[in-house]
Amino acid sequence: MLSRYAKLDPETGVYTKPEAPNVVYGSLTEARSRIVNHARLVLARAVTVAVRYTTIRRQFKDKDDHSEAPETSVIDYSTVQIRILPLLATVFALHFTGQVMKETFLSNRERIAQNDFSGMAELHSLSSGLKSLCTDLAANGIETCRRAMGGHGYGGYSGLVQLNADYLSKPTVEGDNWMITQQVARYLMKVAKRITEKHGIKQETRAEKLLEKYQLPHNGTNFNILKDHSALADAFEHRAARMNFGQETINVMWDLYTLFALFTMQNNALEFIQTETVSLDQLNAVPDRIFELMRRIRPHAVRLVDVWALPDYLLDSSLGRYDGRVYEDMFHRAHDLNPLNRITVNPDYKNPELVLGSGDGNAILAKL
Structure with a gap:
């Protein structure tokens, strides 16, 4: 049956349950751990585009500044900073969170290989809670970055439209965020009950240590x-x-x-x-x-x-180019890459031929 921990005797039909029931969710736990790590990369892409574009984009001059200085970079406005810079900080928070999640998962996998399943419950709770938190932060952050860039953020050349569409499934896949956070709450309630019933016993998991602090006089x-x-x-x-x-x-x-x-x-x-x-x-x-x-x-x-060194091909964005050539790339995409520009529409509305020519004339031009 391709099962490593549960067994079914083909002769007697006797089913032997796995030693730890949570082990059957191992693949889900691994997938959620990967999603936690992936959240940083996705949000980093959106924040990179937003920071670079709002730095290049200039709009309005300071009325008190009578010099010939250029207009103010959009990112210098506090209404833009309050939307983008906390997300920049969030990217770094997700990065270190992902590292801890990965280390926790790998250490538990080594313990499981030695038939030690004591950390499975905490790992399941940790991966579920962080999957919910990180995907919500990333999904909402992408949309916030897109809005912070104004109308250009909604263009296909921004790179965020497709990124947003691709990532919006993550709060649902591998466990809907509302559902799996209830599993986290159930685990914490079990831990709280265990602590209150066993005073003086050394607490091992992070959740137990936090709940033990909660019991201290405040x-x-x-x-x-x-x-x-x-x-x-x-x-x-x-x-x-x-x-x-x-x-x-x-x-x-x-x-x-x-x-x-x-x-x-x-x-x-x-x-x-x-x-x-x-x-x-x-x-x-x-x-x-x-x-x-x-x-x-x-x-x-x-x-x-x-510092994230995200290549331009991954960002796929005119607005977030590393070299800052925003408007040149926007023109290139709209003029050179748009197939509609290879069609000549007939201006004579009386003529039944709507499109003039077959559009393949350039292919037979002499190469001089």
């Missing part, structure tokens, strides 16, 4: 999320501190990390208030902090998308 707001990176680290695990980069690069990575964390907090402010994690005064100060971070990240935006 005396109100203790975290200074606006200035203290360690406070944010309690909510968002990171590895950036281990990277051997120059100080400027480290500072930019911290800014991206903080922007992603605070932007997420701002969008889920009610939950942080209800759990008394942060004070209302701190949450009220978050928007100003976000704008400050975006001003610091803006000069590095183009280089931050260039």
